[in-house]
Amino acid sequence: DGGITQSPKYLFRKEGQNVTLSCEQNLNHDAMYWYRQDPGQGLRLIYYSQIVNDFQKGDIAEGYSVSREKKESFPLTVTSAQKNPTAFYLCASSIDLGRIGNGYGYTFGSGTRLTVV
Amino acid sequence: RKEVEQDPGPFNVPEGATVAFNCTYSNSASQSFFWYRQDCRKEPKLLMSVYSSGNEDGRFTAQLNRASQYISLLIRDSKLSDSATYLCVVRSNDYKLSFGAGTTVTVRA
Numbered sequence: 001d002g003g004i005t006q007s008p009k010y011l012f013r014k015e016g017q018n019v020t021l022s023c024e025q026n027l028n029h030d031a032m033y034w035y036r037q038d039p040g041q042g043l044r045l046i047y048y049s050q051i052v053n054d055f056q057k058g059d060i061a062e063g064y065s066v067s068r069e070k071k072e073s074f075p076l077t078v079t080s081a082q083k084n085p086t087a088f089y090l091c092a093s094s095i096d097l098g099r100i101g102n103g104y105g106y107t108f109g110s111g112t113r114l115t116v117v
Numbered sequence: 118r119k120e121v122e123q124d125p126g127p128f129n130v131p132e133g134a135t136v137a138f139n140c141t142y143s144n145s146a147s148q149s150f151f152w153y154r155q156d157c158r159k160e161p162k163l164l165m166s167v168y169s170s171g172n173e174d175g176r177f178t179a180q181l182n183r184a185s186q187y188i189s190l191l192i193r194d195s196k197l198s199d200s201a202t203y204l205c206v207v208r209s210n211d212y213k214l215s216f217g218a219g220t221t222v223t224v225r226a
Contacts, residue, residue, distance in 0.1 A: 042121060043161075043216040088158075111160050
């Protein structure tokens with residue numbers, strides 16, 4: 001079955017450490033996104049990519065980096081510059097940027113819960 | 118002002134009851150609207166799109182009021198399995214979906 005796989009499910013980061021969250025999809029979707037979710041807040045967009053080797057900053061990109069070397073993969077690195085990284089991170093994809101409306105919506109991965117220890 | 122605002126609830130209702138709640142959005146140029154369902158500690162899943170004329174999907178009815186800039190979700194004959202957080206989602210420009218913080222519904226036996 002097609003879908004999005006995020007790993008790991010839980011991740012613990014020490015102060016000053018960089019960590020990378022994996023996101024892989026086999027839906028043949030062009031567009032991919034990273035969001036973070038904090039309690040009592042809506043999802044906030046970190047980065048998005050509409051095509052291989054291209055990505056754009058979202059609303060809260062500071063302290064994060066991404067790459068899009070393959071269509072299927074969109075890993076997110078949480079760097080030591082991100083001062084409050086504890087959150088639920090969600091990767092999503094859509095057929096393309098232009099078709100997230102018209103009933104298509106997003107497909108989400110199951111998320112990674114990152115905690116600073 | 119937040120782009121999408123929702124009453125966080127919780128709405129506690131007995132099985133079989135009807136529950137309805139709204140979501141307001143700030144961008145009058147918004148084009149597409151969705152309701153997503155999110156179970157505790159899980160990812161959001163698309164429940165239904167919201168069309169201008171209103172639409173139903175089984176026990177769920179969604180309405181859009183562009184003049185007042187809100188969308189609504191009504192759940193009839195509530196089931197225990199309807200207990201979840203319902204996210205209001207608005208397409209506010211060409212690439213981005215804006216998410217509300219969610220309305221929590223708890224259906225009790």
